[in-house]
Structures are given as C-alpha cells and as structure tokens.
Amino acid sequence: MRWEFHNDAPIYAQVMERVERMIVSGALTPGERLPSVRTFALEAGVNPNTMQKALTELERGGLIYSQRTSGHFVTEDQAVIASVRAELAELHTDRFLQDMRELGFTSAQTAELLHRKLENKEEE
C-alpha cells in the first residue's frame, strides 16, 4: 500500500503527520515497535532516507524513540501522546473555522451549524 502525497508539503513532513495520526489515534499503541526504516519506507513508497528523516523528527518531538539496534518504538509516555493529540485537535478546529470564515460564516454561525448537524444525526 503506497501512501499518497500532496505537492504542498515536503514528503517527510507528510510522512510525519501520517505516523503521528497512527499514534494518537491508537493504531500504533504506546511501546509498540514500528516497522524497520527500510520496510516502513517500502510500505510508504518513499526513499529510506526520507522515512529516516521523518522518524528522526518525530523522535525529536518525543512521540517515538529509537534503539540503535532494535528499531523505532512509540513512546510509552501517554502524556506526550495526549499533548500531541490536543495540538492536532486544535489545529483541525482552527482550520475548520478558517474554512468556514472564507465562506462567510461567523464563528457563532459555524457552531450553530455544527449543532444542527449533530442533532440531525441523533434523530437518524
């Protein structure tokens, strides 16, 4: 399964985002071993160096850690994961509000619309 990438951001950054989401969503659990750099790169359809860079950057953020001979692992510090998750949630919310503002919706109108949508769902 080769991953898909956009033109508007470096591939390594998109790889980072993707792995980030796998972690905060629980698809990769705390302490779990990631595929080897080479294998993961193959899976993503990118060069091993690109994957290496992405993982190194993620390591800097504390979301994963590496052990020289045995691989990369998801952090066991759930606080770090929670923090990143909150950050991403913030980011999506901001982007959403921004998108809606571009359509001419005020924040209040946006919230109102979201509520109506959720109520409709309940009825279904």
Added chain:
Amino acid sequence: MRWEFHNDAPIYAQVMERVERMIVSGALTPGERLPSVRTFALEAGVNPNTMQKALTELERGGLIYSQRTSGHFVTEDQAVIASVRAELAELHTDRFLQDMRELGFTSAQTAELLHRKLENKEEE
C-alpha cells in the same frame, strides 16, 4: 499569482473549488463577468483547456452561465449561490468531524472543544 494544486485531485476540480469559493465568499459578485478563459487560465497557471473544463462544469451546476460572445458570468440567482455555500459548509463540517474522529474525538467532544475555543476568543 499562480495557484497551488495538490496531487490528489484533478487540476480542473481544484480550479472549480477555487472559483466556487470566490463566488460564495463574495469575492466574485452575482452577475460579475469572469476574466476570459485564456486570461483566467494564465492567472491560475493552468492550461486553457483545463480552465474551460472547470468553467463548463461550474456552468452545469448553475453557479455561472456563459454567453457565447461576451464570456462567463457569475449567476444572478442568489438561491443557487446560497445552496452551493451550504453544500460547501456541509462538506467542511463533515471533513472536520471526520478528522476529529480519527483523533478519537466523539462528535460531542468535538462540539465541546469548539465551544471552549469560541469562549476563549470572546475573552480576548
């Protein structure tokens, strides 16, 4: 200013989206004449055929209409514009909820977070 495009969708579709947004946000007003296909294509940095296809598709949706001799115009039917605007709002909202769900947020939690964000803004 050349527009920026992704890899994950045909260019013409992205052009459509962009013009759509210009219309529903009011950057292009009802009845306003669009630049010529060639000019508009140049401005966007796409092939005139691509721009042509985008405009034709938009015409099918009723958001613009063309007059053989004088060019393309934004519809004067504000109901159509409002409808498209609502559709886009729906789309952004769905995508937002989807993104948040991928982070493990329920719809209720997402709404809660949005509220807190708006309250904080008021305080500022």
Added chain:
Amino acid sequence: MRWEFHNDAPIYAQVMERVERMIVSGALTPGERLPSVRTFALEAGVNPNTMQKALTELERGGLIYSQRTSGHFVTEDQAVIASVRAELAELHTDRFLQDMRELGFTSAQTAELLHRKLENKEEE
C-alpha cells in the same frame, strides 16, 4: 583549507562544533552571512548535504537562521550567542576536571596548578 575530522563523532556534528566556535569566538559576527552551503561544504571538504544538515541543526539551536534565497546568517541575538558560549565553557571546564581527575588530581589540586601556571605567565 579542508577541515580535519575525528572518527569518534559524526562529521556533521564536528562541523556544527566548528561553526559554533567560529560564532562564539567572534570569528563570525552577529548578522554576518555564512558562505553558501555548497561553498562552505567545499571549503570544509564535506558533502553539501552534510553541511546542510549541520547548518539545519545549528538553526534549530537558534545560533544561525536561514533565508530561503539569500543564505544562512549568524543570529543577531547576542543573548543566544552568550548562552552557547557559557555552555561550551562549562563543557570544557568539566572535561578538564575529568581529565585531571583521571591523572589523580583532586579539583583543589587542579585549581592550584592552574593558578601557579598563570602566575608563571605573568612573570614571563
């Protein structure tokens, strides 16, 4: 002038150290433009990618900053430079005390020896 490198540390790290010293010692002044990545790499006798990595890491530390089209520059924030300088001084001092301890000198004896050395210099 090709630089000389040891085996006991990655080249990019040694390049970082070297540039660091050039900055904190004043050989490169605040705001000064560094040679281009390619030129600098040639001067150091390393691959441009290696120099790029070294400069990127230094940028992360705030000691230099980059402008996409015009090059890398030494930070103008003298506080950052002073801080790095203090850090390096600390490091050298610790290493010195450690080396002397391996020779069987206590810290007090080391300090005593240093003093005698400085006094002898004055006499010269």
Added chain:
Amino acid sequence: MRWEFHNDAPIYAQVMERVERMIVSGALTPGERLPSVRTFALEAGVNPNTMQKALTELERGGLIYSQRTSGHFVTEDQAVIASVRAELAELHTDRFLQDMRELGFTSAQTAELLHRKLENKEEE
C-alpha cells in the same frame, strides 16, 4: 573492549597516551608486569607491531622497562611517573586554556570560572 582511536594522530601515539594514563593514574602500579605484546595488542584491537612501537617509545621515556625473556614492566622509579604525570597535567591545562581562549575567555576569566564551579560543588 577494543580501544577507540582518532584520525588526527598515529595509532601508536594514541596507544602510548592511553598506557601512560593507566600508569600515572595508578591503574598499573610500579613494577607491575604488562600483558604480553600480543595479548595487549589484541585487547586494544591494534596490530602487535603498533603496540610494540608504543611500548618501545614508552621505554625510551623511562615509564616502562623490558626484560627480554619475561616482558614489559612499569618502572619502579616513582619520580619518573610523577614527572610524566606533571607533564600530562601541564598538557591538559594548556589545552584547556587554549580552548577557553578560543571562546574569548582570558586566563583570569577562566580561573574565575573554575573557582566558581568548585565552590558550587562544595555546596552540593
């Protein structure tokens, strides 16, 4: 445990330094028999000829002496050891002052910094 070597000096010289330190620090005591050249070379991960040269040079300095049939021994002359120890201390001190000078510290400032460091240690 294979020893680690730099690129910036001949291996035999680095071996010398290391054995020197073992002697002056007391890890090898006066009169103690060294491992055989072959064994010692294996331990250090160097060619026996290299180890031979290092020991011969150390012998010239009087720090060790050899007996044709029974091997190499640490000198029993403590004055020689003390002298070498002083020499090494001198060398480390000079290198320290040089490093600090490269950071822009005068000798006085360096001494001052060392003092403050030792005082802090006492408090701990």
Added chain:
DNA sequence: GTGGTCTAGACCACC
C-alpha cells in the same frame, strides 16, 4: 538484521 551517517547527483521554488 537494526539505525545512523555520508556521498553523489538531481530537481524545485524563489528572486
């Protein structure tokens, strides 16, 4: 096998 580093060579956007 693993991560990590290094080199070589290419392409891109920006100005």
Added chain:
DNA sequence: GTGGTCTAGACCACA
C-alpha cells in the same frame, strides 16, 4: 545564484 528536498547507493557499529 540561494536553500531545501528527494533518491540511490554505500558503509559503519552494534548485537
């Protein structure tokens, strides 16, 4: 020209 990114291929230490 500039920095930045990407790929390909190689080597190393570690276990």
